[in-house]
Amino acid sequence: MSDKIKDEQHEQHEQHEQHEHHEKFEQLTDEEQRHILEKYDPESNTRDLQGTMLKVVFYGLLAFSLFQLYTAIFGQYTAYLQRSIHLGFALSLIFLLFPAIKKAERTKRNKIPFYDYILSILSIGVGLYWPIMAKELYFRVGNVTTMDLIVGILAVLLTLEATRRAVGMPITIIASTFLAYAFFGPYFPGFLAHRGQDLDSVIQLMFFTTDGILGTPLSVSATFIFVFLLFGAFLVKTGVGQYFNDLAVAFAGHLIGGPAKVAIFSSALQGTISGSSVANVVTSGSYTIPMMKKLGYKKEFAGGVEAAASTGGQIMPPIMGAAAFLMVEFIGGIEYWDIAKAAAIPALLYFTGIWIMTHFEAKRVGLRGLTKEEMPNRIEVLKKVYLLLPIVGIIIFLLIGIPTMQAALWGIVLTILVSSFNKETRLNFKDMIEALVDGARTALAVAAATAAAGIIVGVVVKTGLGLSLANGLVSASGGNVLLTLFFTMLAAIVLGMGSPTTANYVITSTIAAPAIITLLMLDLPEGAAVPMAIALSAHLFVFYFGIIADITPPVALAAFAAAGVSGGDPIKTGFVSAKLAIAAFIIPYMFVLSPELLMIDTTIPQVLWVLVTAISGMISIGAGMIGYWYREVKWYERILAVIAGLLLIYPEGLSDTVGLIMFVSLFAIQYFTRDKSHDKKKSVPAV
Known part of the structure; x- marks a missing residue:
């Protein structure tokens, strides 16, 4: 009998060792996570600076945050000054942080080549041109001097190059194509043709009006988005990211196919503070994907669940990857809370759809949930629920009508106060400084992307391309609603491939949304104002499909990143994630045809x-x-x-x-x- 017990104990010991080895093999190290992020997320592909330049960049980022905080608290400068200083900070720091060649050897990434110092200095000059020359520029508005032309050309070129480095090629190519369209309009066929613009007109539009680089997208980056990114950085410092995982495991881990549901729950929560599908995949997926594989899910399914859930984080109120702030400006006459409320049911249905399909897949295969021994202590997890109070606070602040930027500022204050409840989460002075630096670092890519998006918006406004494309799409569909929506969906998916959330929305709302609005307005009297239901449903429609581009093959960056974590086939992972996110391909059609889903007039x-x-x-x-x-x-x-x-x-x-x-x-x-x-x-x- 004792021999039998010894044999059982020996077998259990071997299984335990195998289990530990398996977990060690599966769990991604920080370096592996970084490698995947650098491969699929341009925002994470930065230099490894050391010594003096590390300090220069650190204090530069800190100064960027302090400038933004100062203007958020005490009032912003005029539009041109606020936006150009914001742009100057972002461009100059991007050239110091982001290498020109992404595949450069890691050992060479601790040095900054001489040309990047030059580009950084030129960026500072571009950012300071408006503050220094403001009186003269206001006085001779509409007249571009030789120096204005040189600075304007530099602003455009530096913006495009900074965007290429920090955001990626897709949006850079789109912005460059639109610039070419502005110059060569007469050579385009049919409804795309326009009279064309000369160099002076284009440069004046791009840097000396608020319709180009210094336009609405950059304005939102320089105000609402930056402060919310700081809020997210402070929140992360409290350890809320890991707490999302712990909370998800505590409440969903025991269910059938528990780890997949943990991924959905955790990624939905992460989406409230994350502005990137890829970053969300790697950070939460490095925890959830190995757990799913261990339970028995196939690599592609595990990766697909995480990719679909992490992408859904961008459509999850209240923050929605910061696109909601842009929506307020682009639609006009609408409150931020109206957008968050309208997006609530579609987001709920999106995550419900993924949850249901993972549940049915687990039942089909016969997968269990986590055992009691594998689960964390629920009471211990709930002891840290106070970490979620800042998020709840933001929602309450917005609900009671506190202005958006002030709500974010109070959210930061609340985060600092809440963190002090426990010694483990308490933020000291060093943590706060690091949060300011991390927030500014995250804002660099957003600033570049919105500046590049401003180029696109400027060309569309100047040439009337938005209306031309809208009429073209409606004409191609013969006025059929479903066909128009289908063509608009394709346009939004293509335009959204590889673009970050904010730029994604700017592009799709400028180019694709007018088609839906034009069609739905046909039944209304000519000259009538666009009803909120039509405007909001059109903008949310293109926003959803622009986001879903991250999991739509053949260019599905979030799915590819998930495959990098799971070891599965990237294309198969993309198709699985698209299938799991089927709600996102259906619901936008439904809320355009029937806005009740957006809780409008119900x-x-x-x-x-x-x-x-x-x-x-x-x-x-x-x-x-x-x-x-x-x-x-x-x-x-x-x-x-x-x-x-x-x-x-x-x-x-x-x-x-x-x-x-x-x-x-x-x-x-x-x-x-x-x-x-x-x-x-x-x-x-x-x-």
């Missing part, structure tokens, strides 16, 4: 009914996509399930009734013919 009972039917619809679509509900779903049942789901998501009386009948019928058939033996099967972790 009552509470109507909203509740929309929620019940839409969530039922996502359950039905999830079963159809995965092929499992209470048992395997046959091919014809899958078709019927998807149709029922679409009918239920579309908020209309007849469609809801038919969809509900189909849903209840399918549910009953599945439940009463289920395979009870399958439900009793329990898998073990794959080691």
Whole structure:
């Protein structure tokens, strides 16, 4: 008997060692995470500075944050001064931090070549040109001197190069193409043709008006976005990122296929402070993807879950990757809270859809949740729930009508106060300085992207391209709503590939959204103001599809980053993530056709009914996509399930009734013919 016990103990010891080895093999080191980020996220591909230059950049970033904080607290300078100083800070620091060649050897990245010093100094000069020459520039508005022309050309070229380094090639190519379009308009065919612009006109537009580089996108970067990025940096310093993971495990880890649901829960929370799908994938995915693989999920499915969930973080209120702040400016006559409220149900349905499909996949394969021994102590986790108070505080501040920037400032104050509740999370002076530096570092790419987006907006405004494209798309679709939406979806996905959230929205809203607005306005009297329901649904439509470009093959950066973590095939991971995010391909059509989903002009009972039917619809679509509900779903049942789901998501009386009948019928058939033996099967972790 004792020998048997010894054998069992020996076997358990070997299994424990294998388990530990497996976890060690699976868990990504900080260096591995950094490598993946550098490969798929240009914002993370920075130099390893040392010595004097490290201090110079550190204090430069600190000065950037202090300038932004000062103007946020005591009042901003005039538009030209605020935006040009913001641009000068960003460009000069980008040339010191970001190498010109991304694939340079890591050992060579602690040195700054002479030409980057020159570019950095020129950037400072460009940033200071408006503050120094303001009176003269105001006095001779509209007249561009030789020096103005030189500075304006430098501003454009430096912006494009800084954007290429800090953000990536896609948006740089798009901005450059639009510049070429401004010059060569007469040579374009059909409705794309325009009379063309000369160099003086283009440079004046780009740097000496508020319609180009110094336009609305950069204005939002220099005000709302920067302060919210600082709020996020302070929040991260409290350890809230890891707490999101702990909280998700504590409440979702024990469920069927628990680790996948942890990834969804955690990534949705991370999305409230993260402005990057790729960064979200790598930071939370390095924790959740190995957990999913250990449980038994295939590499591609594990990566797909994390990519879809992390991308969804960008459409998750209240912050939505900072695009909501831009939306306030672009739509006009709308409050920030209206946008967050409108995005709530679509975001809920998005994450519900992913949750449901991972649940059905876990049931189909027979995967268990985490055991009690693998779960953290829920009471201990809840002891740190105070870390979420700043996020709740931001929502309350915005809800009671505190201006957006002041809400962010109070959010920072609340974060510092809340962190003091516990010695482990308390922020000291050094932590606060580092948070200011980290916030400014994050803002560099946003500033470059919004400046480049301003180039695009300027050309569109000057040439009338937005209206021309809108009329062209409506004409190509023959005035058919669904075809127009389909063409606009394709345009938004293509334009959104490889672009960060803020630039993504600026591009898609400027080029693609007018097509939807033009079509929906055809039934209204000529010259009528655009109703909020039309404007908001059009802007959210293109925003959603621009974001979904991150998980839409063939260019699916978030999915590729997830594959880098999981070791799976990148293209297969992309298709899995796109399938899991099916809600994002359906819901935008629904809320354009029926704005009740955006909670516009609805009552509470109507909203509740929309929620019940839409969530039922996502359950039905999830079963159809995965092929499992209470048992395997046959091919014809899958078709019927998807149709029922679409009918239920579309908020209309007849469609809801038919969809509900189909849903209840399918549910009953599945439940009463289920395979009870399958439900009793329990898998073990794959080691």
